Amino acid sequence: MSSNSIDSGHLKSFIERIERLEEEKKALAEDIKDVYAEAKGTGYDVKVMRKIVSLRRQDTHKRKEEEEILDLYLSALGMG
Amino acid sequence: MSSNSIDSGHLKSFIERIERLEEEKKALAEDIKDVYAEAKGTGYDVKVMRKIVSLRRQDTHKRKEEEEILDLYLSALGMG
Amino acid sequence: MSSNSIDSGHLKSFIERIERLEEEKKALAEDIKDVYAEAKGTGYDVKVMRKIVSLRRQDTHKRKEEEEILDLYLSALGMG
Amino acid sequence: MSSNSIDSGHLKSFIERIERLEEEKKALAEDIKDVYAEAKGTGYDVKVMRKIVSLRRQDTHKRKEEEEILDLYLSALGMG
DNA sequence: TCAGATAAAATCGCGC
DNA sequence: GCGCGATTTTATCTGA
Numbered sequence: 394m395s396s397n398s399i400d401s402g403h404l405k406s407f408i409e410r411i412e413r414l415e416e417e418k419k420a421l422a423e424d425i426k427d428v429y430a431e432a433k434g435t436g437y438d439v440k441v442m443r444k445i446v447s448l449r450r451q452d453t454h455k456r457k458e459e460e461e462i463l464d465l466y467l468s469a470l471g472m473g
Numbered sequence: 474m475s476s477n478s479i480d481s482g483h484l485k486s487f488i489e490r491i492e493r494l495e496e497e498k499k500a501l502a503e504d505i506k507d508v509y510a511e512a513k514g515t516g517y518d519v520k521v522m523r524k525i526v527s528l529r530r531q532d533t534h535k536r537k538e539e540e541e542i543l544d545l546y547l548s549a550l551g552m553g
Numbered sequence: 554m555s556s557n558s559i560d561s562g563h564l565k566s567f568i569e570r571i572e573r574l575e576e577e578k579k580a581l582a583e584d585i586k587d588v589y590a591e592a593k594g595t596g597y598d599v600k601v602m603r604k605i606v607s608l609r610r611q612d613t614h615k616r617k618e619e620e621e622i623l624d625l626y627l628s629a630l631g632m633g
Numbered sequence: 634m635s636s637n638s639i640d641s642g643h644l645k646s647f648i649e650r651i652e653r654l655e656e657e658k659k660a661l662a663e664d665i666k667d668v669y670a671e672a673k674g675t676g677y678d679v680k681v682m683r684k685i686v687s688l689r690r691q692d693t694h695k696r697k698e699e700e701e702i703l704d705l706y707l708s709a710l711g712m713g
Numbered sequence: 714t715c716a717g718a719t720a721a722a723a724t725c726g727c728g729c
Numbered sequence: 730g731c732g733c734g735a736t737t738t739t740a741t742c743t744g745a
Contacts, residue, residue, distance in 0.1 A: 407515075414504050414508065418501040428491050429491070431487070435483065438625070438629060441626070444625060446492065447618060462605070465598070465600065523723080564677060568682065568685060571682075574661050574665045575661075577661055585655065586727085599727095605648060610655075
């Protein structure tokens with residue numbers, strides 16, 4: 394068997410791993426949609442919920458960046 | 474306990490479910506990135522791989538549509 | 554003159570407006586790069602500066618979203 | 634006044650210059666979007682327009698490279 | 714169903 | 730030259 398076919402097999406396995414992961418990812422996206430739909434059915438405003446999730450995500454992200462810049466400062470001061 | 478606080482608790486639980494799902498989704502996105510990186514390290518061209526995955530996704534999508542059309546035809550013919 | 558050529562002329566003018574705007578945009582991107590370079594020459598750490606700019610941008614963005622969600626709340630309460 | 638505070642003031646002015654430039658850049662990006670929207674309202678296909686702009690940009694880039702190569706040749710021949 | 718908004722993917726460009 | 734961050738383009742989703 395040529396090295397070419399070996400490589401092809403390897404490539405195929407990479408592709409299939411990716412496709413499996415993307416399927417799982419897609420399933421999660423649908424789960425999320427379902428939760429929003431369920432919440433909507435219970436009387437909640439989806440738009441508001443999305444905004445809340447967004448703001449909380451920003452908090453997390455901002456905190457992480459603040460920690461990073463603190464590290465940068467400490468490094469600059471020779472304390473890292 | 475007021476209905477308001479009950480609702481708030483319920484909303485909170487919806488939000489937290491969504492956030493958990495989004496974390497899992499994000500983790501999968503990183504897994505996918507990792508696989509691409511690993512393939513790259515093995516000598517594959519990531520851009521080409523993405524193209525392959527994309528084409529195969531289109532095929533899948535197209536096949537599904539064709540199956541749906543076939544189902545429609547069969548139903549229309551009283552054979553579904 | 555055919556309607557076709559009139560349309561073409563119109564399209565051309567749209568394209569040219571866009572290209573002019575994109576040139577200006579590109580020039581600004583270079584101006585920004587120049588300022589970073591100048592600051593670096595004065596002894597500042599570009600990475601830190603970028604992080605500061607990023608954090609301040611996040612502040613602005615978050616404030617805007619907080620105002621939006623406040624509007625959503627007020628609307629939901631019939632006070633919008 | 635310590636050199637530290639002088640530096641801080643200078644840093645602040647760099648940051649503010651950058652932020653002003655970025656605002657202008659963002660405004661231009663919106664102008665561009667507006668032109669596309671206007672063209673769309675006139676019946677043009679935005680996707681096609683983007684493709685045209687992109688192709689023309691590539692042409693420009695290619696021509697510039699060719700001119701640079703020509704310059705190199707001329708220099709090499711002692712004619713630059 | 715379509716426009717408009719939102720999020721994701723792909724591409725580009727910079728700094729290290 | 731490679732990773733990383735920003736930008737741009739594409740796809741998805743929501744509301745009218």
